[in-house]
Amino acid sequence: MKEEDTKGVPLPRVGQETRLDYRVIDVRTPTGQAIFRVQHQVENKFREYLSARDFIGIHTPKLISGSSEGGAAVFKLEYKNGKSACLAQSPQLHKQMAICGGFRRVFEVGHVFRAEDSNTHRHLCVFVGLDAEMEIMRHYFEVCDIVDGLFIQIFRHLNENCKRELEAINRQYPFEPLKYLERTLRLSYEEGIQMLKEAGTEIEPMADLNTEAEKKLGQLVREKYDTEFFILYRYPLAARPFYTMPCYENPAYSNSFDVFLRGEEIISGAQRIHEPKLLAKRAAEHGIGMSSIKSYIDSFSYGTPPHGGFGVGLERVVMLFCGLHNVRLASLFPRDPQRLSP
């Protein structure tokens, strides 16, 4: 190889599609092995941190009678009893129902199915969701506190215990160690918008951030606060799902947050509506039929504490922590709109 190189003869290159077609050979490299050892550690720490704080691991059904998030991006199939079923787009409805069921604090590590036609570097049709849901005593920042402590511990654990793995990845896909603060920076959505405006970015103040604005905000925050990991809270209500609790003093905003890692959104979290009437009203406003979510909404009518939670994609955490350029590298056998094998 070296000889060819010095002679200027181009070396054969293997594209990503071919590598994924022969995935069992592709992952035999030190890098391939290292990525999935890091992934294993992320999941272990996620479970360990939450278990130590009285969360219990549950498993919610992946086959449900209606879509779990609304929207069309759902895989449908015929169930045994002639009814049609959907693959759950998230454990959202059932992890909340576990709170209705008296479990107080729950988490789940499980597959999530999105029939989206997103052919990007960061979307998959099937990924592993790390989800948590918990009673809230006074304020939804209690959920942010969990996210904060959890991820700082994950980052520290990876840096301290996966040195060899991170070096192996770094040799093939060079990256800078993640910059993060010991206590995670929290900015309100309005502060974020203000920063973007001051930097000259055109922005619609009550809509969601697009990918470009997210990247820009990440860059600005890094320059100003020296961190690549931060929480943006108090999103406009219109940018959030129907089950998100509106702000009490200004219902144009909501008790919700996103978390950013190296300029990309990785976590969405929020307080949920626990009052069945308001929940039904918000679902109707989102055009979601009562028939498909009746058992979900009914669950709240037997008395439910205020609660909130968050969800994050395992592959995305690994991709961004390790500075990988494609989420498929962090999925052992990835599924995207074009790929269903091996």
Add this chain to the structure above:
Amino acid sequence: MKEEDTKGVPLPRVGQETRLDYRVIDVRTPTGQAIFRVQHQVENKFREYLSARDFIGIHTPKLISGSSEGGAAVFKLEYKNGKSACLAQSPQLHKQMAICGGFRRVFEVGHVFRAEDSNTHRHLCVFVGLDAEMEIMRHYFEVCDIVDGLFIQIFRHLNENCKRELEAINRQYPFEPLKYLERTLRLSYEEGIQMLKEAGTEIEPMADLNTEAEKKLGQLVREKYDTEFFILYRYPLAARPFYTMPCYENPAYSNSFDVFLRGEEIISGAQRIHEPKLLAKRAAEHGIGMSSIKSYIDSFSYGTPPHGGFGVGLERVVMLFCGLHNVRLASLFPRDPQRLSP
């Protein structure tokens, strides 16, 4: 209630179907809470025991292009690219492909989908599989050794750390503590058949045991060896899936085993065929088309070590350890041929 009782007025009874319809109220009892705390501990111990022995947790795809076990009991759906997909009936093919990929020892905790029309006390259409796969150095008993150590540790952990939970369950569903030995009893299939014959049970020596024979054998083993947990190994090849390694000295038998808990099978394990030619031949003999498992069989052609593994249903472990009469009690939101909600 007490007054009604003494007057001989029958108390209202709520059947299981109604209870499952209102599952979020149903699980609010101490028993309901306890069952899922036990389940959480089983999963934690499973992960901890294997992680400490160099297994890494992986996630295999739940949407695959062909059925993973052969047979008709598979959920089908249309995938994004117009192709048809199946929900994986087990992580079997992909956990073996992870061994081909150089991971040496892997485990998975994940959903398993069976479109079976089984309306029994122990079958679900969706359950949580605890699976492991590992390189074998000399003999498939190395897999039995892992199963042995793993489950003895799980049983001990539950008895020592879930006393309160087990008492709560015992009050509603009385059961005797599980009898097990510190080193798990291993009987050959032939020895098992012999015991059944001597007890007067009619038995076909080269077929699988039916449920009745399993129960009877469990009873005989308990009487003779004072244990309700044992391994039955060296099954007839004809009773096992196509990927099972035949015995070298007598190919009518196989390098495989089942594990029994309180007279019911909970674990199936085996050495797998790692030679692509023999694997293709066995698949053909089982009438499985090459097209649907090509990428699986091809994986073995790049050099694969001898390997084996096992799989067990999380809900079934909890049901049998706690002496519950129905697996639905150990599934938070069960799915069976009739039930797709809540």
